Amino acid sequence: MFARRLILAAAVSLLTVPAMAQDYKLGSLEITAPWTRATAPTARSGGGFMTITNKGTTADRLVSARSTVSDKVEIHEMQMDGSVMRMRELAKGLDIPPGATVMLKPGSYHIMFMELKAPLAKDAKVPVTLVFEKAGSIDVQLDVQAMGAMPHGHGKN
Template sequence: MKRLATCLLTAGALALPMLASAHDYATGDLHIDHPWSRPTPPGVMMGAGYMVIRNEGHHDVTLVAAQSPRAGHVSIHQSRMEDGVMRMDAVDGGLVIPAGESVALKPHSYHLMLEQLDGQLTEGERIPLTLTFDGAPVLEVELAVDSLDGGTMDHSQMDHGNMDHDGMDSDQDAGAMQHHH
């Protein structure tokens, strides 16, 4: 939550050039705050996409798909603890943003999974991402690659190295991972 507070503060202070890196987007009734990702280690073919999506309208909106020129496929996932093990599942039917509410895509929760990356995601990069909604126009955003937690919470290690991914063997090479799409 510290991160979100920082984003909101910087968004309110855009007049200051040093804070110009804060970024947010809008489409229809949706506001998307600070899309970001983490740097990936060499050889890891998957990365994550995080953001906060706020629906200021009177109708539910569903995030149904995402695409990036840097990834062969982008999935919508949810991580959760089950019997002490972090698991990750595809979100069937898309991610619903209820009317008047916000949904946070963040580590250990909902996230976008960038699969079959064309190379490492490196600190400071911006990764183009197209978001497709049911109930709002398509939106182009950029994920800011940022090593927020000093590497100790690295998505690709914690969420994928030690996790039962869709019931598959956790030793399986992340690059070879495929989902049931």
């Protein structure tokens, strides 16, 4: 009887776990937990987040991205300029050093979707092509989380 309840409890708990983003591999690069936030109906921009790990011995660089959800996609960083947080495009892209993990997260590096064609809706998928200097291109799907979402590990730290 106890074992049956334990199995039932485990099965129910699996139903309440949110869907996990798919992970991707391109050469020595691993792209994990790609996600974005739902946007308001009038929003003109949104951000894309993920973790990129370079398991190789050679540096690479995320040089561009593109998506059908917006007219323009840029690679951005946010940093403090005195007491003001500023966002700017990384014109040369984002370095992914060998053996390093780079997090694209709110308040830091991120993919910037500009001139959105429609709002990003919770539970949808956003197609993005990431272009790396050496590894080439890969198509990924970003899971759209709720507005204001902050998945575990993607804080401003």
